[in-house]
Amino acid sequence: MPVKAIPKVSVARNGLGSYIVPCHKIRVNYCNWGGSSKGVREILKSGELNQLGLTKKSIFFEVVKRQGHPSVEFYYNNDSVKDIPVKNMEASDVLKKINQFSQASGAELFKWNHKVLSTNESVRGIWSPMHVAKNDRHKI
Amino acid sequence: MLRLSSRAGARACANFRSSIVKNLSSSLYFSSSSITKHKTTYDNPLEYGTYKSNIYTHRLPESTAEQSPELVALHARLDLPKAYSLSTLSQALNMETKSEGLANNFGLNTLGKSLLSYYVAEYLLIKYPRLPMPIHNQAIDAYMGVEPLSSIGKSWGIQPDTNSKLEKYLAQEPFFMKYGKLRYLEETSKEEVKEDGVIELTGDEISQIEQNHGRYTPSEQDAYAASVRSIIGGLYTHTDELTTKQFIKNHILSRKLPIEQMFQFQQPMRELVRLGDKLGFKDPLEVRLIAETGRLSSHAIFVTGVFVGTEKLGEGVGSSLAESKTRAAVNALMGYYLYSPISSDGEELKVPSDEGYKFEGIVGLGDVAI
Structure with a gap:
């Protein structure tokens, strides 16, 4: 065999060709009695959560009644789960949280201290001092 | 199906x-x-x-499938057409061979695999007509092997059905919930107590590893890949070939193929000489030094080119003459193998299944023997 193949897996580029929302499930945990769940109970009663569910059809909403402070769990396709506490929050703030985290990628937040973050190679290439015309090269 | x-x-x-x-x-x-x-x-x-x-199989009633929120969400997430019924989508997620008699995804899987292999092979043959056979096969695997397809399945948010009947009963989970999940585990293996990071293999799986040259693919990965293929097969049965082709293009061919990392040359210089013979170059192949930092410098760097007459085929940078020469040969070979033709109006070439296809590319000359 003149050349052998090294097994590789193609790299996903979500958004190119098709876009899949990374968040696939939202679980809203609330308490029917506690005061800290007041905001969550409001969005459930007023039908605002229903309205939100209709606009986000690709997400499976689950509402769980349980004891304790309310929280919203977001399940992402990279197997990560974000449990966001929403205790004592106003109804509008709870909705804001749901909107915010349903658009997240599920990856850990990180700071990127470089100008470009890309899976592609530089189009320009890297400047090389060895390819400068011979007369213009740096001489030691 | x-x-x-x-x-x-x-x-x-x-x-x-x-x-x-x-x-x-x-x-x-x-x-x-x-x-x-x-x-x-x-x-x-x-x-x-x-x-x-001999097995009485029936399809899930559409009214039951509609009850499963995960199934409805998956349908919306993939932006499937209305004609694609939820019962077919549920069938695409069913790997069970012996259960309540629901139709499984065996047929859809076969259909999806055929469609995938046609469109992926067609795309690769037109885009990289000179790829050597082993690389071409590996590139097809990079697009539609078990690993990429299972990661696509995961990214689609498909969830496996891992809870046993008892756990479902205790959690008061409605019966229709499982129709939106990937069903590949048998009831007995769901009940097994699992240790994190430890996989217990059955006799069948051990013999499979021996067949696959020591490579192990978990049954979950296989199931995810089968479900993706089946969803594609289901799309074809409910709509037409054009929609399926677009779906494959959007979800599978839109991925980045790291093809330049897939070559492993044994003897690049020799291969390049053989290739030169095959292509009938008039002038002999020459390796020439283009530049160097000075071989007595503390970290010497050499730039070497492979030439045929006045044409430069490839160039390599290395810290020794031999290294830069090998890199130059690899660069020249990659330039040849990864050539991608474009149409006369500078666009990407059309593939044979496109409308108004006219052959404009090239046909590779085949591999060289060393």
């Missing part, structure tokens, strides 16, 4: 058998697949109307 596929298999077998048992009208049966242990009986092998399946 299972019914369809077993018929297609039966047809092929019937053609084969009819030559032997032409006048035999008594009831015969044979296994259409070793996995499903599915048996088809018939009165007359040449009359397809008399074919009967």
